Amino acid sequence: MSSSAWSDTVLQLLRRMNNFYSPGSRRAKCFRFEIDGAHVGWIPPRVAPLLTRYPDVFTPPDGGAVSLVPRLESCEERSEAVDAVLRALRQEGSLSCLKGWRDENYSVMPKFSDPPLMWMERAATSLFGVKRYGVHINGYTVSDSGEVSMWLARRSPSKQTYPGLLDNLAAGGLAAGVSIKHTLIKECQEEACIPAAIAEKALPVSTVSYTYEEEEGIFAESQFVFDVKLPRDFKPRIGDGEVQDFYLLPIDEVKELLATDDFKPNCAMVVLDFLIRHSFIEPDTERFYQEFVEGLHQTL
């Protein structure tokens, strides 16, 4: 791929992953999802009428917002009431994303630094556009002559989302009440059989944030990014079956791949962030350098 085609493709990827901010998006038609006056997400127009059928839980749309009724005062009350609605909707079968029910609770809060206002089943978060947090780990090696290679995983063909695509060494969502470092060590162990003694050496270096809309919902996500420099004789191994293979590739090859459809899009963003931080992309030769950095850190 020519350098200019590569740049255009990567810019398009970043635009797609931030399409909720673009002028043509459904954003103006979405309802703000509010809890106790705090804005915590965006409800697509198609979803709002399904929720407001439950007036004991959700208020009717008011001033562009759908809220939890004030009666639900505690984190527990809100979580349980919404969970009951979601289980009823899942029963109906009209919302396809609920078929991927995971029994995994995510915290819902306006900002990561705020205490959670409720918990919500992971599979339902895109119906409310609530922000999801996760951890992604770049694993790399450096040869004696300084050449950098990166470990990539290929997702199992049976994964619910993005089957068969390239992924970072390990990654996972941040469940309610679990620390970032703990999530990192657990995912490294489960997905790639990386012992805790190695995973603990991973360094926090960045976050990558984006918001995109698809037919079935709004995906607002921030990933905490870690780099781990691996011993050259270390090989990740298939763990829990979420991965079908691992590859150690020269960084130039990884750079080429990230502009292809073979990469899970948010993982390609995490690699792009790595390439920028490790100076594999230069601002005098990459005309979209500033747009790339921007596109990796979009937030509403």
Add this chain to the structure above:
Amino acid sequence: MSSSAWSDTVLQLLRRMNNFYSPGSRRAKCFRFEIDGAHVGWIPPRVAPLLTRYPDVFTPPDGGAVSLVPRLESCEERSEAVDAVLRALRQEGSLSCLKGWRDENYSVMPKFSDPPLMWMERAATSLFGVKRYGVHINGYTVSDSGEVSMWLARRSPSKQTYPGLLDNLAAGGLAAGVSIKHTLIKECQEEACIPAAIAEKALPVSTVSYTYEEEEGIFAESQFVFDVKLPRDFKPRIGDGEVQDFYLLPIDEVKELLATDDFKPNCAMVVLDFLIRHSFIEPDTERFYQEFVEGLHQTL
């Protein structure tokens, strides 16, 4: 300073440096500055009537925008026409920022990757809220035991802006038509007597972007950030008199300082970005980690 007070102070700094995005800002009252239909800046309400006194150059406000008249078709024509207006306004003396006229032209374009639509005197850019680009260099050393120290400059008491405050090792604005790397090498040489052989080893690692408003205008800026690991026996020296002193400080001390009024605010942001990329801040212990990364990369 307690860790929690430090975090609050840094978050406040980022909010101040992005106050043009905050709900209480003048943004809603500003006029978009457009050239040939492209949005390139924001004109404060106080400035617009001064410009539209020159109907040969600026259109009357229309739909919230002030534009250059269509007659000005080329980059040269636009630059010369606006320059003549700015020189007349400078003569009048009503706009204090024009007293700092530098005879230094900045490119004006919607995005960094676009060709320039015109050039504008650096001192006038805040009257139009056009984006300014610059280069900032973090200089650091690593001891045998791995301890990181950072070189900071103290600005000369005679500097036009932020006299006497702490700054990065070297920094400078990107003049029209000059490459980023060239600007970096020139500023390293002029401000800190760093030979090109060392400056050339600086690595591009990030950009830091923000938009703030002050009484006199709107400052939309993106800084290309470089790190240079310096030999431990190397000492920067005062060059062109923009700096009064250099200090090599342990990274913990630099971290403390960046939350004080002793730091030029955008330089504190560049240091914060360094602290994040080099893992001196961890997301499990710094509750504002994600907000920090967000605040370093804000763009409209």
